[in-house]
Amino acid sequence: MNIILFEKDELKSECIVLTDHRAKHIAKVLHSEPGDCVRIGEIDGKIGTGKVVSIQNRYPFLVELSVSLSARPAPPPSIDLILAMPRPIMLKRILSQVTALGIGTMYLVNANRVEKSFWDAGILNEDEYRPHLLHGLEQAVDTRLPEIKIFRYFLPFVEEYLPDLGTQYSSCIIAHPDSPNSLSDCLKNQDGGILYAVGPEGGWVDFEIEKFLAAGMKDFSIGSRILKVDTAAVSIHGRISQLLG
Amino acid sequence: MNIILFEKDELKSECIVLTDHRAKHIAKVLHSEPGDCVRIGEIDGKIGTGKVVSIQNRYPFLVELSVSLSARPAPPPSIDLILAMPRPIMLKRILSQVTALGIGTMYLVNANRVEKSFWDAGILNEDEYRPHLLHGLEQAVDTRLPEIKIFRYFLPFVEEYLPDLGTQYSSCIIAHPDSPNSLSDCLKNQDGGILYAVGPEGGWVDFEIEKFLAAGMKDFSIGSRILKVDTAAVSIHGRISQLLG
Structure with a gap:
């Protein structure tokens, strides 16, 4: 997983809260801590960074990200x-x-x-x-x-x-x-x-x-x-x- | 399986006898009968045809092929x-x-x-x-x-x-x-x-x-x-x- 993807309706007040395999990935593979940034993207939308606001790094996993979206992904070959x-x-x-x-x-x-x-x-x-x-x-x-x-x-x-x-x-x-x-x-x-x-x-x-x-x-x-x-x-x-x- | 491959030492007097998954393939996928020809090749050798001499088309499968090798396979890209x-x-x-x-x-x-x-x-x-x-x-x-x-x-x-x-x-x-x-x-x-x-x-x-x-x-x-x-x-x-x- 080289980018964390989320659905548009998961974004609330520029924040998303993850509790599934994405939260586990941030906790157990990326070993992120509060303040760290991860690469995120809105499905069919822009790419940006998610700053870890809070994290529960064992089951049940929970990661709260402050979202900042900036760029469209590079166009793929048509x-x-x-x-x-x-x-x-x-x-x-x-x-x-x-x-x-x-x-x-x-x-x-x-x-x-x-x-x-x-x-x-x-x-x-x-x-x-x-x-x-x-x-x-x-x-x-x-x-x-x-x-x-x-x-x-x-x-x-x-x-x-x-x-x-x-x-x-x-x-x-x-x-x-x-x-x-x-x-x-x-x-x-x-x-x-x-x-x-x-x-x-x-x-x-x-x-x-x-x-x-x-x-x-x-x-x-x-x-x-x-x-x-x-x-x-x-x-x-x-x-x-x-x-x- | 688009060609039946055999080891050099399986070939005896221009004949091979198959009893494994290759025999099953000839019987159950190709539905070959005596007299039919199947594409065969010697591993690291030539490609040719195997004429079905005899066939047992249910378990235990057994196919006897009369082998005629002719051409080297086309060279692959190097x-x-x-x-x-x-x-x-x-x-x-x-x-x-x-x-x-x-x-x-x-x-x-x-x-x-x-x-x-x-x-x-x-x-x-x-x-x-x-x-x-x-x-x-x-x-x-x-x-x-x-x-x-x-x-x-x-x-x-x-x-x-x-x-x-x-x-x-x-x-x-x-x-x-x-x-x-x-x-x-x-x-x-x-x-x-x-x-x-x-x-x-x-x-x-x-x-x-x-x-x-x-x-x-x-x-x-x-x-x-x-x-x-x-x-x-x-x-x-x-x-x-x-x-x-």
Whole structure:
């Protein structure tokens, strides 16, 4: 935890009182004492410092902070991700990893090779996925919560939603091992945001690739090595960030 | 599992007999029948096909394959990694992820912020780490097992081993958030291999950075976002691969 995040409505008269894992972190990891300052941030707001007014450094933990907010976090690279719904345990990891790397919106979509049972997973409830996003922000010292948009049905997403969505980006690209195009071929125009798509284990089926291309996306390959979804999502984010410079 | 790997000494008269998880995979995931061909590879050797001669497709699984090897796997990007010894559960994931991405040698080294207990972990025994490397190769359809070299003490590694080692690479680079240099600044010469270093949670201490620089490495930063070790190792591998083209 490299920043202590709080909700806007926790702030009262420029003070917050923490009693949960954040209080424990300040007490047991940071070993803060009254008068010390810790880095804090308001979720979807500014970053600043919290001065420890009082602290109870054993259970039940309690930390009172006097809050001073100053700066917006540095803007992340403008990268968004379309992800075929992965196994829930893998989704949790991807949520915090791409949040840490910096992402605006993640579109979770269905695909032929997505197991139907994945759509019953609790992680699709905001109450359950939000902590993984916060975890990524706490890691990366950011306050901007990514948006998560869930599309249980493939065709409405790709036929009705994606064509309009795509016009908001400078490049919309889809990773596909069989593609003859390189990533740098597809990112010639880097003035706006990038939307990249990563398929399920086993890949997109041909029909899905055709639909994505018809919706205006360009296919690319990063080589013949077949990667797990989490490795691909993180590695391609790195590649795009490098090309954006 | 996108390729079935076997040890050289399992091959007898151009045949292998499998009775373990590989046999189960061929029976229950691939649903192979006699006459079908599966992709196979000899560890550190060639890739080819295994024709199913006979199969017992329920427990106890048994598959007999007639082996025909033809091609070497495509060469991976020539990237090696120095990694400060991470938490064992994270090391397992990194081992299979960077193996899947393609790596030659991983140097596991000590650092000030490495917890001493990590060095007692069973994962440092070859019997325990090798399956995670094989897992990465099975994912990426490769046969080249990375080398793992373990350095329990930091100073002998950085003072005695690294200066000579570094001469074998075109660039030796170390990720450090405070660095003013970009990754592309450090990889101007891309004719040979790249050796990159990723620190522990909390980062390298100043003394360690000084020692790495004195040994000939160049420091670089990929921005102000603080990443977990596994995210950093995979993301930077992607960035380097993109620059190598």
